[in-house]
Amino acid sequence: MEIYRQQISDATAWKSAEMKARDDWIHVLTEAEVEDLDRALRAVQQRGLEMAAVTRDDFPLPVLEPYLADLEKTVRTGRGFALLRGIPVDRYTADEVFMIKWGIGTHLGEKVSQNSYGDLLGHVYDHGHDPNSTRTRGYQTSGELRFHVDRADMTSLLCLHKGRKGGRSRVVSSMSVHNEILARHPEYLPPLYEGVPYIHIEEAGEMRSWKEPVFSVTDDVLSCSIRRNTVQKAIERSEIKMTPLETAALACFDSVAEDPEFVLEMDLEPGDIQYVNNYTILHGRTAFVDDATPEKKRHLVRLWLRFFTARPTADFIREQYNGIEKMLEREAS
Numbered sequence: 001m002e003i004y005r006q007q008i009s010d011a012t013a014w015k016s017a018e019m020k021a022r023d024d025w026i027h028v029l030t031e032a033e034v035e036d037l038d039r040a041l042r043a044v045q046q047r048g049l050e051m052a053a054v055t056r057d058d059f060p061l062p063v064l065e066p067y068l069a070d071l072e073k074t075v076r077t078g079r080g081f082a083l084l085r086g087i088p089v090d091r092y093t094a095d096e097v098f099m100i101k102w103g104i105g106t107h108l109g110e111k112v113s114q115n116s117y118g119d120l121l122g123h124v125y126d127h128g129h130d131p132n133s134t135r136t137r138g139y140q141t142s143g144e145l146r147f148h149v150d151r152a153d154m155t156s157l158l159c160l161h162k163g164r165k166g167g168r169s170r171v172v173s174s175m176s177v178h179n180e181i182l183a184r185h186p187e188y189l190p191p192l193y194e195g196v197p198y199i200h201i202e203e204a205g206e207m208r209s210w211k212e213p214v215f216s217v218t219d220d221v222l223s224c225s226i227r228r229n230t231v232q233k234a235i236e237r238s239e240i241k242m243t244p245l246e247t248a249a250l251a252c253f254d255s256v257a258e259d260p261e262f263v264l265e266m267d268l269e270p271g272d273i274q275y276v277n278n279y280t281i282l283h284g285r286t287a288f289v290d291d292a293t294p295e296k297k298r299h300l301v302r303l304w305l306r307f308f309t310a311r312p313t314a315d316f317i318r319e320q321y322n323g324i325e326k327m328l329e330r331e332a333s
Contacts, residue, residue: 025081037061041099101273146229170286173281199237279317
């Protein structure tokens with residue numbers, strides 16, 4: 001088992017004060033860029049294209065493309081996250097917003113499936129599912145989402161509605177978390193590299209549990225992969241027992257990741273799209289309270305993307321980030 005024993009000093013390792021002191025991670029769309037998106041939207045509508053059929057060639061963005069190329073590189077190899085702000089969602093129907101988000105995504109990566117229904121465009125809101133059920137995923141509730149990665153190279157989240165209260169987005173550099181554990185408690189790295197418990201939480205498939213590393217090294221490239229809410233369900237409900245050292249290591253990881261020195265919080269406004277790298281960034285959110293009006297409920301729209309340029313990574317991550325197998329069909333409405 002290879003353990004990364006060097007401090008990471010490149011752009012992937014940052015702390016919250018650094019990001020609070022700058023705003024280059026936020027790009028506010030210019031009017032020309034909004035018009036660029038609008039032209040591409042109207043063009044696919046005139047051709048009658050279904051969203052799933054729209055490719056990068058179908059959705060040209062000559063004005064916005066230079067920024068999107070920089071965004072892709074920055075998320076993939078730099079600080080690992082970005083915020084695109086200013087899509088005028090009030091100007092469009094929900095389906096038109098979804099098409100715009102899809103079209104932007106064609107310039108950033110290949111879509112991968114997000115659930116057992118094979119959905120490529122996901123909807124993050126309180127579905128009313130039992131939050132205590134093993135098979136309920138956190139995004140289907142209004143509860144806190146502890147720091148985690150999604151099962152794709154890049155996550156793209158568009159805010160359609162905010163909700164009434166809470167739901168603040170939180171990001172942290174997992175590379176900085178590794179730096180801190182290496183400096184303060186290197187004895188906790190081996191159990192984190194060996195793995196923490198997981199349990200199957202999809203709506204379909206065999207109920208099983210297994211262990212998976214939090215950190216791994218491939219070709220001298222460090223990656224982090226943890227889904228903290230799922231790990232907690234596995235600790236509480238699976239047959240896998242953690243040793244005192246493993247428990248202490250996970251507690252140390254939590255303590256560092258949750259330290260305000262490392263956490264950057266932001267409010268996603270309607271029309272914002274947040275992008276995160278699921279190898280170098282952990283993301284989460286605070287619990288939220290919905291508006292009583294159904295059409296004002298908190299609603300984020302999600303794409304999972306595979307980088308056009310592959311990252312060196314362990315086989316278990318590549319398997320996880322390849323999309324979720326489709327096993328269910330939705331009932332006709």
